[in-house]
Amino acid sequence: MRIAGSHRSLLSLAVISLVAGTALPARGQVSAEWPIHSMDRPKPAVVDPGPSRDPVPPPADAVVLFNGHDLSDWRNADTSGAPARWKVEAGYIEVVNGTGNIATTRTFGDAQLHVEWEAPTPPTGEGQERGNSGVFLMGKYEVQVMDSYDNPTYADGQAAAMFGQYPPLVNASRPPGQWQTYDIIWHGPRWGPKGDLRSPARITVFHNGILVQDNVTLTGPTAYMRRPPYTHDPDQLPLVLQDHHSPVRFRDIWIRPLKD
Ligand code: MG
Numbered sequence: 001m002r003i004a005g006s007h008r009s010l011l012s013l014a015v016i017s018l019v020a021g022t023a024l025p026a027r028g029q030v031s032a033e034w035p036i037h038s039m040d041r042p043k044p045a046v047v048d049p050g051p052s053r054d055p056v057p058p059p060a061d062a063v064v065l066f067n068g069h070d071l072s073d074w075r076n077a078d079t080s081g082a083p084a085r086w087k088v089e090a091g092y093i094e095v096v097n098g099t100g101n102i103a104t105t106r107t108f109g110d111a112q113l114h115v116e117w118e119a120p121t122p123p124t125g126e127g128q129e130r131g132n133s134g135v136f137l138m139g140k141y142e143v144q145v146m147d148s149y150d151n152p153t154y155a156d157g158q159a160a161a162m163f164g165q166y167p168p169l170v171n172a173s174r175p176p177g178q179w180q181t182y183d184i185i186w187h188g189p190r191w192g193p194k195g196d197l198r199s200p201a202r203i204t205v206f207h208n209g210i211l212v213q214d215n216v217t218l219t220g221p222t223a224y225m226r227r228p229p230y231t232h233d234p235d236q237l238p239l240v241l242q243d244h245h246s247p248v249r250f251r252d253i254w255i256r257p258l259k260d
Contacts, residue, residue: 036164051174051178071088073105103240112255114254137186148171162222188201191232200230
């Protein structure tokens with residue numbers, strides 16, 4: 001990727017670090033120390049976030065993405081444009097295995113996003129097969145949804161990981177069957193006039209109110225076993241929720257688009 005000025009500033013930082021005799025800061029850049037999905041990568045410390053709480057009304061200027069009754073603001077995420085086929089229950093939606101990811105009918109760029117989710121109980125499966133779903137900003141950058149309560153998996157694939165890139169700072173998971181929250185601040189990639197990458201995407205995530213991603217810089221879209229490069233996309237794309245074969249539930253989804 002080409003990022004104007006970044007090499008120069010990184011070089012300056014390296015020189016300063018060498019002079020000062022310190023290591024480069026790890027936060028905000030993907031660790032080269034651990035291969036993707038390494039099971040040896042240290043697991044984040046567990047922090048009890050306390051009990052779940054009932055949702056509160058969204059902010060007055062929020063775009064509500066699930067009204068509690070239907071999936072009219074969503075469609076299937078494939079190219080067919082077909083209706084979303086997840087189950088709608090009283091106040092929440094639930095993944096129906098095999099029906100596919102769902103995408104918002106509207107598109108979004110930079111945003112503040114609130115999502116609540118609940119992993120199935122009793123839990124079934126181990127590791128990546130337990131309570132797996134995902135929140136994909138702009139359809140390409142996954143904040144992992146997973147039952148990570150007493151369920152070891154690779155650190156960069158547990159709940160609130162930026163999948164394949166950044167483990168969460170701590171494991172703030174609640175037990176399955178309890179509602180959990182993600183509060184996300186998203187800044188998408190910026191492009192120059194010729195489609196060159198001006199600046200990469202950045203994300204901050206709170207899991208159950210606890211900071212777990214602190215303005216980290218993404219290497220590109222998230223993927224299984226690889227870190228693909230950025231591709232020139234529109235400034236706004238749909239938000240996507242993942243069908244990973246597990247009946248994960250979502251509720252109280254709202255978004256506040258951020259202006260430049
Ligand atoms: Mg997932």
